[in-house]
Amino acid sequence: MKPTEIELRRVAIPLVAPFRTSFGTQHTRELGLVRVRTEQNEGWGELVTMTAPVYSSEYTDGALAVLRDHLIPMLARAAADKGGLDPWAVAPALAPVKGHRMAKAALETAVLDAWLRERSLSMAQWLGATRDKVAAGVSVGIMDSVPQLLDAVGGYLAEGYLRIKLKIEPGWDLEPVAAVRERFGDDVLLQVDANTAYTLADAPLLARLDPFDLLLIEQPLEEEDIRGHADLARRIKTPVCLDESIVSARSAADAIALGACAVVNIKPGRVGGYLEARRIHDVCAAHAVPVWCGGMLETGLGRAANVALAALPGFTLPGDTSASDRYYRTDITEPFVLQDGHLDVPHEPGLGRTPIPELLAAVTETSEWITL
Numbered sequence: 011m012k013p014t015e016i017e018l019r020r021v022a023i024p025l026v027a028p029f030r031t032s033f034g035t036q037h038t039r040e041l042g043l044v045r046v047r048t049e050q051n052e053g054w055g056e057l058v059t060m061t062a063p064v065y066s067s068e069y070t071d072g073a074l075a076v077l078r079d080h081l082i083p084m085l086a087r088a089a090a091d092k093g094g095l096d097p098w099a100v101a102p103a104l105a106p107v108k109g110h111r112m113a114k115a116a117l118e119t120a121v122l123d124a125w126l127r128e129r130s131l132s133m134a135q136w137l138g139a140t141r142d143k144v145a146a147g148v149s150v151g152i153m154d155s156v157p158q159l160l161d162a163v164g165g166y167l168a169e170g171y172l173r174i175k176l177k178i179e180p181g182w183d184l185e186p187v188a189a190v191r192e193r194f195g196d197d198v199l200l201q202v203d204a205n206t207a208y209t210l211a212d213a214p215l216l217a218r219l220d221p222f223d224l225l226l227i228e229q230p231l232e233e234e235d236i237r238g239h240a241d242l243a244r245r246i247k248t249p250v251c252l253d254e255s256i257v258s259a260r261s262a263a264d265a266i267a268l269g270a271c272a273v274v275n276i277k278p279g280r281v282g283g284y285l286e287a288r289r290i291h292d293v294c295a296a297h298a299v300p301v302w303c304g305g306m307l308e309t310g311l312g313r314a315a316n317v318a319l320a321a322l323p324g325f326t327l328p329g330d331t332s333a334s335d336r337y338y339r340t341d342i343t344e345p346f347v348l349q350d351g352h353l354d355v356p357h358e359p360g361l362g363r364t365p366i367p368e369l370l371a372a373v374t375e376t377s378e379w380i381t382l
Contacts, residue, residue, distance in 0.1 A: 011125050012094045016082055016117075017045040018074055019377045021309075021370070025337055029307065030151040032179035032207035033064040039307045039337065040375075042074050043365075046120040053124025053360060056312035057116040058279035065205070065306075066112065066254065066280065073113040078380065080107050081117055086382040097122040097285060111257060111282035118283035119315060119361075127360040132318070134355045134362075137288060139321035143352040147173030147328035148336060149203065149305065152182050156189045163190055172351040173199040173225070173328035179207040184218055191222050199328065203228040206254060210238045213245045225327065226251040226273045239270040249273050253304060257281055259289035266297050273327070277304040278319065279312075287319055295324040305330030310343025314356050314363040317346070321355045342370045 022040045029036045042057030057077075063069040081104050088103035089095045095103075100118040107114075126136055148171040153159040163174055176186055183202070190200060201224050208216060208230045216230060226249040231238045233254035243250045251273035256262050258281055265271050274294050278287040294301045303320040306312070313331065320329050331353055334345035343363040346353050356362020 011096060011121075011128060012049050013046050013085070013089055013121070013124075013382050014049060015047045015382055016120075016380045017043075017047075017377060018077055018380070019043040019045065020070065020074065020375045021342070021373045022375055023309065023338055023342070023373045025307070026335065026339055028151070029337070030153070031177045032152070032205045033060075034062075036060075036307070040070055041309070042070055042116065043311070044077065044116045044120040046117075046124050048124050048128070051124050051127045053120045053122065053127060054311050054364065055116040055119030055121075055123065056279075056308055057112060058277075058306035058308060058312060059112050068110060068112045073110065073116075076107070076110050076113045077117060078378075081110070081113055082380055082382075085117060089382065095121060097125050101282065101285065112279045115279045115281070115283040118285065119278075122284065123360040130359045132357045132359055132362055133284075133315055134318035134321055134357060137284070137318055137322060139318055139355060140323045141321040142355050144317055144320040144325070144331055144355060145172045145328040146331050146333065146348055146351060146353050147171060147175055147199070148332045149175045149330050150177065152177050152179060153186075156186055159186050160189060160193050163194065167194060167198065170348055170351040171332070173201065175228075175330065176200070176202045178202045178204050180212070183215070187219060187222050187224070196223060199225055201225040201228065201251075203253070204230040206230075206232050210235070210241060213242055216242065216248070217246045220247040224248045228275060229253040229255065236265055236268055236270045239265070240268045243269055243272065251275055253277065254280070256290065258286060259293045262290045262293050266294070266299055272299065274299055274301045275304040276301050276319070277306060278315065279306060284315060284319060288322070291322055291324045300324070300326045302327035303329035303331055305332065307337050309338070310334060310341045310345060310363045311361060311365065313346055314343070314361040317353050317355050318362070340369060342366060342373060
């Protein structure tokens, strides 16, 4: 497959409602899209960075610059040297650039999408999906009040979501969890996500979450504090899940070996793409560690790929693969619709979704084409 040109596009899509985490509050999802054109087809990849380097060291404008100035020229040289590209060649070609996994993931996904389309293969088929539908959970941001939170959770349960994830931070943890349990009962699948907001000194506080029978507590400590997570896991009964700490199959294997996690959240952008995400799935499956698919408020492009990934056999917990209308009144693709708590896995070639031109144009801030 020979890429001929690549588009870098920056989009801004208003959210249905503000989404607050310990990092801050988002009112609009600003992200990048990568489109790779080949001699026969084209493919899309979603750049899941945030506008500021608060979730990770990457941010949207910086990632677009790295793509433009470094990664795309490297990919072009590799394609010229080899007379073409396949998805497995992308990561080695980009390896001289340290880090920047989200930027690399977007480029690799666009190549993969085009490659799959040329072969009339779906992402789900290529990954080895074993299900036609995946269970959908929903992530609920930090609210201004507990009654507001209860109204939101009640609405999501009424819509049919099968798992509730509450964002927490110091001062917003025990009370909201207790209120949700009291209002909706013990049968609701409930977990919490701290996004690195605590320290090991908070272990006694976090242990007070144990009686609420949570599925897991996600990334309570700083991403580099693997040893601290292992220590915390010995002090609390709630299973510890790692998110930001897991950046590769190797880091997943190390965390498991050290006892730092009992569950892993796989976000393809965070780990460098869907090839590495599949390797992490395989490592966790080999160690009987359940995984689930996290979300970064993706458009229909990223959501389509994530739903295909979540259909692999090791994904035994509902992920953050919510319906499109959880975040957007109007997505840039055909929307994903919740049906009986599940989303359908796309089986069309490639990602199974493409942008609708007029919807994409309405949210585009900038676009540039790079000829290879």
